[in-house]
Amino acid sequence: MPTTEKGATAKRGAGRPRTAVLSRERIVEAALDLIDEVGAETFSVNLLAARLGVRPSSLYNHIAGKDDLLAAVQEVITDAIDSTMFETQPWANAVAGWARSYREAFIGHPHAIPLFATSPVAGAIRTMEMYERVVHGFERAGWPLQRIIPAIVALECFILGSAMDAVAPPDLFHPGDAAEHVPTLAAAFAAQDRGNGARTESDIAFQTGLAAMIAGLADRDPTPEQRQAPTRK
């Protein structure tokens, strides 16, 4: 309903309209909505144009092409990641909060994950600023400078992998008919800890892995802060 403002339903003839019906912002917004609805592989420029009530060729007055459009969509998503906790909280808490926010930003747009996990962040200034805060948080916690980037990259690998997992069809590896051939797997599957509340299996695996990774990172490279205040219960 937000796309209809004033008589956008009437057919437009050729030529420049009195007031522009498109803008880069409106296009990027609609693209993200469409990706969320139909998925990255179903998404197409033609489909987006139809959704905007416009000819496909019209979009090229505002975007350089599909790649340019997808890069803009990516920035919208990463803008939702909260990294301010690195300025206020102890290291382990900040990492945990940032990781959760990071994962949730991509879970909010599930279909976009495989689209962006491998594409570069060329010139995304706000994304850089996020990393600045994160690195600074590690530094203040006493981490030796040369080990910060590998630790952050490792965390991101886990976070993005977890976001993909959260989006995958549930019970991806359910033994099903083959249960007799793989009895131990079937038993572990049936017995698995599913938590007590609204947490999904993917949420539980994420918490398990995140806690393990933070503990392992802190343990392997202990800092004064970590030694005096181990945050795991």
Added chain:
Amino acid sequence: MPTTEKGATAKRGAGRPRTAVLSRERIVEAALDLIDEVGAETFSVNLLAARLGVRPSSLYNHIAGKDDLLAAVQEVITDAIDSTMFETQPWANAVAGWARSYREAFIGHPHAIPLFATSPVAGAIRTMEMYERVVHGFERAGWPLQRIIPAIVALECFILGSAMDAVAPPDLFHPGDAAEHVPTLAAAFAAQDRGNGARTESDIAFQTGLAAMIAGLADRDPTPEQRQAPTRK
């Protein structure tokens, strides 16, 4: 060179050839080769047909469609994952070896990772057998049954995320022109531990994260085996 056997260069007329020029196996093999070469998004059925010296419609005598073809390609890749170490080695060593093999199987076919990370493994019997071995290895190491699946899922999230990272363009987050605005990030980037040998930044991040995760998992849920023989140096 393995695709040319006997005069496959000559043009074929219409009608059934004396000996079949295609087979499901040959098609799947060629599809994986083509994905490796041109990437998942450039890959197309038409392109594959051209590579096989055949009309696109010919493929549909052997495959049900593109989805069926990609599922078959996926099984070829996962077959390369070695999980036998769970039958011979202590838990931490087995997990580390399996994880490395898992990551390498996907790194061997980089362009296939985003293609398969979210798609189901419907009826892939050999994949199930791998999980049977892995779960059994956890069980023998003393893991409580209900915690095994979440731990394995967490490991897989990290492994697949790491494989994607290994494939991404290097220095994805290099500050570049923005170095002045993000001085701490720039310093950490310049100082980062790049190892001494042929290891890439992605390899180092993987080893960092894997060691942390294994240590964290063992520490959080200690088993007799882990307590008596901590394998981290």
Added chain:
DNA sequence: ACCTGAACACCGTTCAAGT
């Protein structure tokens, strides 16, 4: 400046017609 409309070379898939 910003939209339409026609065109281009693609894409995955179907199906009748050949042998």
Added chain:
DNA sequence: ACCTGAACACCGTTCAAGT
């Protein structure tokens, strides 16, 4: 049974023509 060839409804993109 297994390939060709023509056809279908798509895809991303370009560009002249309108206003």
